[in-house]
Amino acid sequence: MKYAIFDNQGFPKAFFDDEIHEQIPVNAIEITEEQWLEFINNQGQRKWDFAKNDVVVYEPPPPTPEELKAQTQKQLLNLEKQRVNDICTQYGYIDLADVNIYANQGDSEAKAILGWYSTYDDLIWNWIDQILPVTTNLQSVDVKAVENDLFNQSITISPLP
Numbered sequence: 001m002k003y004a005i006f007d008n009q010g011f012p013k014a015f016f017d018d019e020i021h022e023q024i025p026v027n028a029i030e031i032t033e034e035q036w037l038e039f040i041n042n043q044g045q046r047k048w049d050f051a052k053n054d055v056v057v058y059e060p061p062p063p064t065p066e067e068l069k070a071q072t073q074k075q076l077l078n079l080e081k082q083r084v085n086d087i088c089t090q091y092g093y094i095d096l097a098d099v100n101i102y103a104n105q106g107d108s109e110a111k112a113i114l115g116w117y118s119t120y121d122d123l124i125w126n127w128i129d130q131i132l133p134v135t136t137n138l139q140s141v142d143v144k145a146v147e148n149d150l151f152n153q154s155i156t157i158s159p160l161p
Contacts (some may be wrong), residue, residue, distance in 0.1 A: 003028035010047035011058075012039050029053075038114040068138040073128050078145040080124050084117060087160065112161040120154035 003016040003024050015036060016024045029048070038046050038055045047058040063071065084096060091113060093099045099117075102110035125152060135141060 002031050002033060004036070004048070005029070006048045006050075010049060010056075012048070015039070015154060031055075046070070055112055065138070069132055069135075072132060072135075072138050072141060072143055075143040076124060076128065076147055079144060080121070083120075083147065087113065087116075091161070097101050109161045112159070116158040116160050117120040119158040120151060123154055 003018070004012050004027050005014045005025060007013050014025075014028075016028055017125075018024060035055045045058055046055050047053075049056045088095055088099060091099075092110065093102070093110070093113070096114075096117065099110045099113050102115050124147075127146065140150050
């Protein structure tokens with residue numbers, strides 16, 4: 001027989017099998033092989049209904065508007081980081097710190113890249129500070145398209161070398 005221990009919300013914390021474990025905790029609930037497989041094959045998507053003594057589908061609540069805004073901001077900043085890393089690699093630099101070293105030595109290419117980055121970063125943060133707070137349907141926002149548009153704006157304003 002299989003057994004499980006669940007948290008207060010019905011999510012499994014531990015499984016036991018009397019063919020493997022010599023001692024089964026007293027607070028473990030006996031479950032069928034099929035119920036155990038439901039948990040194993042649908043991790044995070046099933047929970048135990050204590051009233052029904054059975055597995056039920058778990059549908060997490062939709063994210064709050066604040067959570068969606070935080071997720072969108074994080075996605076955009078990650079795309080910015082990827083773009084900057086790609087630009088640095090394209091021009092033969094390790095990272096922005098490396099670009100900065102060359103710019104401080106008077107390298108015009110590095111100065112142009114830093115100028116572009118300053119514009120690009122300003123556009124990213126302007127979008128985060130000005131557009132993101134008033135966007136009502138964040139689930140329809142294509143963050144990659146937003147980043148690409150901001151990148152194109154940035155190279156129009158401060159062209160890359």
